[in-house]
Amino acid sequence: MSEDTVTRSAGAGPEVSAQEPRRSTLLRLRERLSGLTVFLVFVLAVVWFASQSPTFLTVDNVRIILLQSSVLGVAAVGATMALIGGRLDISQGAVISVIGVLVATFSAGGMNPYLAIAISLAAGAALGAVNGLLSEAFVIPAFIATLGTALILRGAAQVYTQGQSVALGSEGAEVWRALGLGRVGPVPVSVVIMVIVFGVAWFVMRRTAWGMRTYAVGSSARASRVAGVRVRRHRIQLFVAAGALSALAGVLLAARLGSGAPNNGQGAEFDIFAAVVLGGTSLFGGRGGIPRTFLGIVFLATLSNGLVITNVSSFYQGIVTGTVLLGALALDRLRARSVNDDE
Amino acid sequence: MTTPSAVLRDEDQPGRRAQPGDLGQTQNSHPALEASGITKSFSGVQALRGVSLVVARGEIVGLAGANGAGKSTLVNIITGVLPPDGGTVKVAGRDVRLNSVQDAQRSGIGTVRQELDLVPALSVAENIFLGDETRFTRFGVLDVASMRSAASALLARVGLGLLATELVASLSIGDRQLVAAARALRDAASVLILDEPTSSLSPFESQRLYDVIRRLSAAGVGVVFISHRLPEVAEICDRVVVMRDGLVAAEFPAERERMAEVVDVMVPGVTGATDRSRSADPGEVVLRLNGVAAAGKSSTDLTVRAGEIVGLFGLVGSGRSTIGRAVAGIVPLDSGTMALRGRPYAPKSPADGFRRGVAYLSEDRRGESVLPGLTVSENLALRLPQQTSRWGLVRFDRVRDLVRRSMTKFKIRASSPSTSIDTLSGGNQQKVLLARLLAEELSVLVLDEPTHGIDVSAKRELLRTLDQFTEQGLAVLMISSDVPELITSADRILVVRDGRVHEEFSWQDSDERTLMSAATGGTER
Numbered sequence: 001m002s003e004d005t006v007t008r009s010a011g012a013g014p015e016v017s018a019q020e021p022r023r024s025t026l027l028r029l030r031e032r033l034s035g036l037t038v039f040l041v042f043v044l045a046v047v048w049f050a051s052q053s054p055t056f057l058t059v060d061n062v063r064i065i066l067l068q069s070s071v072l073g074v075a076a077v078g079a080t081m082a083l084i085g086g087r088l089d090i091s092q093g094a095v096i097s098v099i100g101v102l103v104a105t106f107s108a109g110g111m112n113p114y115l116a117i118a119i120s121l122a123a124g125a126a127l128g129a130v131n132g133l134l135s136e137a138f139v140i141p142a143f144i145a146t147l148g149t150a151l152i153l154r155g156a157a158q159v160y161t162q163g164q165s166v167a168l169g170s171e172g173a174e175v176w177r178a179l180g181l182g183r184v185g186p187v188p189v190s191v192v193i194m195v196i197v198f199g200v201a202w203f204v205m206r207r208t209a210w211g212m213r214t215y216a217v218g219s220s221a222r223a224s225r226v227a228g229v230r231v232r233r234h235r236i237q238l239f240v241a242a243g244a245l246s247a248l249a250g251v252l253l254a255a256r257l258g259s260g261a262p263n264n265g266q267g268a269e270f271d272i273f274a275a276v277v278l279g280g281t282s283l284f285g286g287r288g289g290i291p292r293t294f295l296g297i298v299f300l301a302t303l304s305n306g307l308v309i310t311n312v313s314s315f316y317q318g319i320v321t322g323t324v325l326l327g328a329l330a331l332d333r334l335r336a337r338s339v340n341d342d343e
Numbered sequence: 344m345t346t347p348s349a350v351l352r353d354e355d356q357p358g359r360r361a362q363p364g365d366l367g368q369t370q371n372s373h374p375a376l377e378a379s380g381i382t383k384s385f386s387g388v389q390a391l392r393g394v395s396l397v398v399a400r401g402e403i404v405g406l407a408g409a410n411g412a413g414k415s416t417l418v419n420i421i422t423g424v425l426p427p428d429g430g431t432v433k434v435a436g437r438d439v440r441l442n443s444v445q446d447a448q449r450s451g452i453g454t455v456r457q458e459l460d461l462v463p464a465l466s467v468a469e470n471i472f473l474g475d476e477t478r479f480t481r482f483g484v485l486d487v488a489s490m491r492s493a494a495s496a497l498l499a500r501v502g503l504g505l506l507a508t509e510l511v512a513s514l515s516i517g518d519r520q521l522v523a524a525a526r527a528l529r530d531a532a533s534v535l536i537l538d539e540p541t542s543s544l545s546p547f548e549s550q551r552l553y554d555v556i557r558r559l560s561a562a563g564v565g566v567v568f569i570s571h572r573l574p575e576v577a578e579i580c581d582r583v584v585v586m587r588d589g590l591v592a593a594e595f596p597a598e599r600e601r602m603a604e605v606v607d608v609m610v611p612g613v614t615g616a617t618d619r620s621r622s623a624d625p626g627e628v629v630l631r632l633n634g635v636a637a638a639g640k641s642s643t644d645l646t647v648r649a650g651e652i653v654g655l656f657g658l659v660g661s662g663r664s665t666i667g668r669a670v671a672g673i674v675p676l677d678s679g680t681m682a683l684r685g686r687p688y689a690p691k692s693p694a695d696g697f698r699r700g701v702a703y704l705s706e707d708r709r710g711e712s713v714l715p716g717l718t719v720s721e722n723l724a725l726r727l728p729q730q731t732s733r734w735g736l737v738r739f740d741r742v743r744d745l746v747r748r749s750m751t752k753f754k755i756r757a758s759s760p761s762t763s764i765d766t767l768s769g770g771n772q773q774k775v776l777l778a779r780l781l782a783e784e785l786s787v788l789v790l791d792e793p794t795h796g797i798d799v800s801a802k803r804e805l806l807r808t809l810d811q812f813t814e815q816g817l818a819v820l821m822i823s824s825d826v827p828e829l830i831t832s833a834d835r836i837l838v839v840r841d842g843r844v845h846e847e848f849s850w851q852d853s854d855e856r857t858l859m860s861a862a863t864g865g866t867e868r
Binding site (some may be wrong): 207208209210212213215217219220222224225226227228229230273286287 | 481673692693694696697698702703705710711712713715716717721724725726735736737739779799
């Protein structure tokens with residue numbers, strides 16, 4: 001009898017509508033679950049490491065994990081925004097090292113640290129604009145465009161420094177020390193900065209028109225254009241944001257290390273993508289989120305910290321990280337297919 | 344209305360066909376192609392309802408029908424692109440099972456498609472034997488010389504005097520079409536399917552193609568020729584088969600004088616009663632086009648007034664969409680000028696168009712309208728932030744409000760605003776997209792096939808809403824190939840052919856025959 005009523009009410013609308021709610025909840029559930037899978041694995045990893053080592057779940061070690069997350073975390077926010085908008089920036093590692101060298105050079109030359117930081121962030125934004133122009137105005141695929149700039153930037157840093165690291169100067173040393181090693185209460189300054197960056201980015205992506213349009217552009221650039229969104233300009237802005245955030249990461253890294261070097265941040269882009277993808281942001285644009293990336297970045301830092309603390313040889317780190325990443329990617333593909341399976 | 348949907352049986356065939364007594368004697372006595380009882384449905388919609396088509400050896404059969412009559416589906420089934428739900432296909436008397444385009448080709452069904460599927464970077468010979476190179480390989484090594492000579496032989500059959508080594512990229516469109524024909528013939532085709540082969544050809548190039556078709560027909564190849572252009576069908580074909588609503592509705596000898604009857608069958612006669620609530624006096628001219636040419640289409644003039652729906656009717660490829668897309672700022676103008684409320688209007692992008700109050704709803708719902716993976720609310724409110732946010736912040740209370748109001752007003756059936764748009768039916772998606780555009784103050788709304796592929800009730804609701812907005816002074820340019828829809832909703836109907844508005848009709852003077860004749864050039868000498 002109840003079945004009868006269902007059929008009849010479905011008959012009133014177009015025939016597909018009867019299945020709509022059920023299908024969408026199923027999809028949603030699957031989406032939630034896959035986010036949850038990563039979280040569950042994360043919790044399991046924490047429990048495992050805690051059971052293996054009494055020092056793992058101490059305030060000091062958690063602080064170390066967060067500190068290790070902070071540099072890549074800041075850069076990963078930029079990567080997440082760009083990916084949601086449908087663009088890939090693989091020059092982030094190179095920007096981190098170039099800006100590190102730049103800010104150290106400024107500091108060594110006696111420049112006021114705040115001014116040096118401001119110029120460096122602006123330089124990062126400018127590098128992002130170059131990536132954006134190459135990708136959107138010259139229509140070079142973003143992967144190639146940013147690969148090209150990455151090679152040039154890292155090469156330039158090596159030429160300029162002759163492969164040596166550049167130490168920060170004594171001018172404003174207390175600022176650098178605070179940025180690199182200082183704390184607000186129990187929390188390291190760079191962790192505070194990372195949390196602020198994540199918070200602002202989350203707000204921008206979910207509460208502003210610009211953020212909403214980023215999702216739209218990543219979901220369908222053509223539809224967005226026809227609907228009156230300036231797609232190219234928007235994507236250039238995404239590259240600028242990614243560049244500026246990479247620069248901030250470069251500054252934080254230089255402050256922590258006390259120097260800038262052309263090899264700092266080498267390969268950082270791979271860790272960044274691993275974290276972003278682990279968080280569940282789609283490589284195809286339009287889906288993902290800032291909080292997810294936070295989970296991804298902390299997860300990766302926890303993995304490498306935990307492996308060290310439980311005396312697993314560091315040689316195994318890549319294997320573990322890669323396995324976790326591939327698992328996450330496989331989930332992403334499955335999800336993408338389930339969304340498009342009526343095609 | 345007219346002819347009962349006659350299923351074409353062997354007995355109905357005209358002269359050239361082999362006589363029943365000959366059957367089974369030699370292979371030659373069988374028809375080149377014999378498709379019978381083909382059925383096909385797409386998600387519940389019956390696209391083909393038992394279609395039979397017989398093509399005798401050497402016969403050239405024209406296949407006509409309005410958009411959506413089932414022509415493409417039938418062609419796709421015969422050429423192995425789609426599997427049929429039921430029915431059989433015989434080639435030269437042999438049953439064939441077609442699971443792929445390769446199957447069809449090997450079974451002797453060659454196809455030349457509208458969109459040229461040649462690879463520009465490869466040579467003519469490589470294109471002709473693409474996917475079948477193994478016949479020229481020994482131990483995996485390609486015998487280039489024999490492939491070239493085989494290609495040259497095929498080129499000679501289609502009367503194309505060019506080297507097999509030339510790159511396709513360097514060929515004219517007409518030559519490419521003939522290369523495609525040569526490829527269709529490579530597996531000793533008994534039947535050749537030409538799907539809108541002349542749509543991008545010049546008259547001279549078309550003539551060259553006709554010559555080739557006639558030559559092949561004389562050599563015994565059966566030909567199915569699909570075209571919107573009826574004079575062309577009358578010129579080249581022996582017989583015209585007219586499809587409507589997934590059935591063969593009638594057939595005629597392909598004579599110029601009979602083309603008017605073909606149009607009659609393509610679009611069934613009388614229009615439904617028109618109930619118009621809208622007042623019939625439009626206001627000032629809002630949009631004016633002077634000699635607008637874009638995307639290589641020839642130039643056109645038109646005006647749209649406030650409170651008026653102007654219908655733009657034309658067949659696929661007539662350039663009607665180009666006009667709409669030029670107005671929206673999606674394609675740049677080659678020449679000509681536009682004016683909006685008397686002031687010059689030259690949008691450089693859709694964003695520019697929106698700023699002046701011009702919105703466009705694309706005919707490509709999946710590719711150019713819907714934001715897949717995002718929610719109903721996000722899809723609907725895509726443009727809204729520009730209006731409701733201060734300092735770029737989204738006023739979610741207002742967004743919710745708008746979405747709720749729109750869902751009621753446009754009768755959007757979705758379980759909630761946060762449902763993914765992908766789960767909605769086409770009609771409901773279209774309502775969301777229309778609501779997106781009408782959420783802001785517009786001067787001109789351009790709609791490209793707004794009701795294509797959506798169910799009848801959604802269509803009615805959509806058109807009613809459109810009527811309300813028009814009543815309030817919106818100027819609407821509605822591109823459509825749905826004649827009844829145009830007659831019931833438009834005030835004036837402009838018929839586009841070859842990129843140009845050829846004729847204008849008031850809705851009172853319009854009927855499907857008149858429009859279809861004007862669009863096909865069917866009544867012209």
